[in-house]
Amino acid sequence: MAWRDKEAASKAMRAGGVRTPRQRAGDAAEQAACAYLVAHGCRIVARNVRYREGELDVIALDGGVLAFVEVRLRSGARFGGAGASVDTFKRRRLARAAQHYLVERYGAGARLPPCRFDVITADANGVTEWIRDAFAAEG
Numbered sequence: 001m002a003w004r005d006k007e008a009a010s011k012a013m014r015a016g017g018v019r020t021p022r023q024r025a026g027d028a029a030e031q032a033a034c035a036y037l038v039a040h041g042c043r044i045v046a047r048n049v050r051y052r053e054g055e056l057d058v059i060a061l062d063g064g065v066l067a068f069v070e071v072r073l074r075s076g077a078r079f080g081g082a083g084a085s086v087d088t089f090k091r092r093r094l095a096r097a098a099q100h101y102l103v104e105r106y107g108a109g110a111r112l113p114p115c116r117f118d119v120i121t122a123d124a125n126g127v128t129e130w131i132r133d134a135f136a137a138e139g
Contacts, residue, residue, distance in 0.1 A: 036120065037060050042060040042061060051100045053093055054097040057070055057071040058071060066116075068097075070118070095117070118134055
């Protein structure tokens with residue numbers, strides 16, 4: 001299936017179609033991450049913000065800091081576990097999506113809140129780790 005076909009199929013499923021077990025597991029991991037963040041004093045600002053550049057799983061306020069949170073679900077530690085799966089390519093996509101969100105939300109040239117990129121790792125039992133300031137924005 002071509003990339004565009006997969007994207008169209010994915011959009012159709014999100015629009016109310018049947019979700020795959022993998023998608024349902026991802027949804028559960030994101031829900032667990034949001035609950036974890038709220039329990040630790042954060043306020044959820046947005047979820048599943050999609051741009052051409054990429055998707056932001058969770059945007060949360062942690063005190064005065066705007067955190068762009070990538071939620072990673074892995075069944076085991078093979079290949080480095082969930083945290084290691086946020087490679088350079090993914091970090092760049094997240095940074096571009098975050099830039100898009102900031103311009104859209106605050107306007108170009110506006111004073112922006114302090115921001116950071118976090119990663120929350122989860123498994124079938126829920127959140128396993130919250131890595132604050134997991135990486136810096138890359139080009």
